[in-house]
Amino acid sequence: MESESLLSVRELRISFDGVEVVRGLSFDVRPREVLAIVGESGAGKSLTARALLGMLPRAAATSGTISPDLSAQRGHRVSLVPQDALSALSPVHRVGDQLAAAVRSVAGVSRKEARARAVAALDRVGIPDAARRARAYPHEYSGGMRQRAVIAMATINEPDIVVADEPTTALDEERRDQVLRLLAEQREAVGAALVLVTHDMDAVEGHADRVLVLYAGRLTELGAAGEVLTRPRAPYTAGLLASLPHHAAPGRRLPALHGTPPAPGALPPGCAFAPRCPLAAGPCHTAEPEPRQVAGRLLACHRPEELPHPATDLFLEERQSA
Numbered sequence: 655m656e657s658e659s660l661l662s663v664r665e666l667r668i669s670f671d672g673v674e675v676v677r678g679l680s681f682d683v684r685p686r687e688v689l690a691i692v693g694e695s696g697a698g699k700s701l702t703a704r705a706l707l708g709m710l711p712r713a714a715a716t717s718g719t720i721s722p723d724l725s726a727q728r729g730h731r732v733s734l735v736p737q738d739a740l741s742a743l744s745p746v747h748r749v750g751d752q753l754a755a756a757v758r759s760v761a762g763v764s765r766k767e768a769r770a771r772a773v774a775a776l777d778r779v780g781i782p783d784a785a786r787r788a789r790a791y792p793h794e795y796s797g798g799m800r801q802r803a804v805i806a807m808a809t810i811n812e813p814d815i816v817v818a819d820e821p822t823t824a825l826d827e828e829r830r831d832q833v834l835r836l837l838a839e840q841r842e843a844v845g846a847a848l849v850l851v852t853h854d855m856d857a858v859e860g861h862a863d864r865v866l867v868l869y870a871g872r873l874t875e876l877g878a879a880g881e882v883l884t885r886p887r888a889p890y891t892a893g894l895l896a897s898l899p900h901h902a903a904p905g906r907r908l909p910a911l912h913g914t915p916p917a918p919g920a921l922p923p924g925c926a927f928a929p930r931c932p933l934a935a936g937p938c939h940t941a942e943p944e945p946r947q948v949a950g951r952l953l954a955c956h957r958p959e960e961l962p963h964p965a966t967d968l969f970l971e972e973r974q975s976a
Contacts (some may be wrong), residue, residue: 660685660814660847665718668701668871673919676701676717677871680945683815688841688848690862690879692855692894696915697868699728703817703851707734713923721961724815730760733808735837739800742807743792749803750776750788753810760811775806778843779836801833805840812844819851830854834861845867857895859883867891870915870926872942877951885965887948887958889931892965925956932968933957 658683659872668676676698683689683706691699704710708725723730736742744752753772757763763771769788777784779802792800801821808816818837822830834850834857841848850862858865862879867888892912913930916922924941928934935957937943943954947975962968 658684661724662697662721663702663706663718664721666702666705666720667717668698668705669709669715670713670893670918675871675918676705679868679871679873681866681873681876683847683849683885684863685814686841686845686847688838688849688850688861690852690858690866691866691868692852692858693855693868693874694894694911694915696870696918696946698871699851699853699868700819701851702868703819706815706817707732708851709734727760729756729813730811731813732815732817733806733811733813735805735816735821737820737823739791739804742804743800745792748789749790749795753788753803753807756810757808771810775810779803779806779840781806794862798829798832802836804904805833805836809840809846813846815847815849816841817849817851820853821850822852822854822857826877827856828856855883855898867894870921871918873924873945873952873954875951875953875955877943877953881949881951885963887951887953887961887965888955889933889957889961889965890927890970892961893930893969896966898968910970925954933960 661683664680666676666679666843667674670857679702691702693699705716706720707728707819710716743749750769750772753775754768757771773784773788774787776788781787791833795803822833827834838847838861852858858879864877865879865882866873867875869890873884875886875891882891887893896909897909916926922929924939928938937956943956945952945954948958956958
């Protein structure tokens with residue numbers, strides 16, 4: 655493990671009934687950074703996040719290493735912001751009591767001190783009249799307040815790493831940015847790193863330090879966010895960026911990455927993205943590319959040097975001519 659890393663993942667493999675859905679994934683989480691894990695549905699993002707937390711389904715078989723193993727310190731050194739804030743809170747317990755219970759699960763403090771910390775945490779995330787609201791039940795909170803309460807719970811014990819699993823799904827742009835800003839504020843307040851799992855490339859811009867792009871359970875590209883988002887080297891990353899709504903021309907259909915990811919257990923020979931890639935040729939159809947250092951980032955592609963700049967043009971031009 656790199657000396658500067660909080661967490662090191664090496665050759666992580668996750669399978670169900672013998673079918674691999676995460677295939678040999680390696681990466682590090684650095685102190686206080688925001689690492690965004692992006693990709694389409696089925697890429698293995700959420701399974702990877704839950705592996706960090708030791709929260710995989712019992713049916714999952716795993717190999718590889720996650721070091722150190724923080725699963726026994728969940729809620730303390732590593733915590734989760736789930737996608738559905740409503741289902742994350744118990745409907746039969748007051749919000750403040752739930753936060754206080756999270757404190758007492760890892761710290762030997764009195765109930766009075768735990769309640770005081772719960773109120774302080776709710777106040778820190780912007781819950782108005784936090785002392786009174788701490789006595790309310792989740793159904794008495796608005797959706798936005800529930801989201802804030804869940805973020806307060808995830809950060810109340812000052813973890814080293816916060817894992818946010820699709821925290822902005824189904825939110826409009828304004829609400830999405832509010833949640834991401836709040837996550838950033840709370841991460842800074844407690845000095846934590848953030849692993850942001852999302853399929854929304856727009857959510858990454860301005861909110862991440864590094865980006866890990868997954869496709870069919872494998873690393874496609876990993877590098878500094880500013881470089882990956884402005885000059886992608888993997889065709890799949892370029893395709894995701896070309897599919898953002900702001901690339902839509904007036905009077906034309908919204909952009910979309912053609913085709914669908916392969917089903918686990920039915921991968922094509924060679925590169926899993928080859929059937930959707932405009933550059934695929936030769937070895938792309940016969941040999942799966944291994945991650946290697948290219949232009950200061952980790953990249954799994956046979957032909958990165960042949961991508962035009964901007965690489966998104968490759969997909970936009972193809973789409974317009976279709």
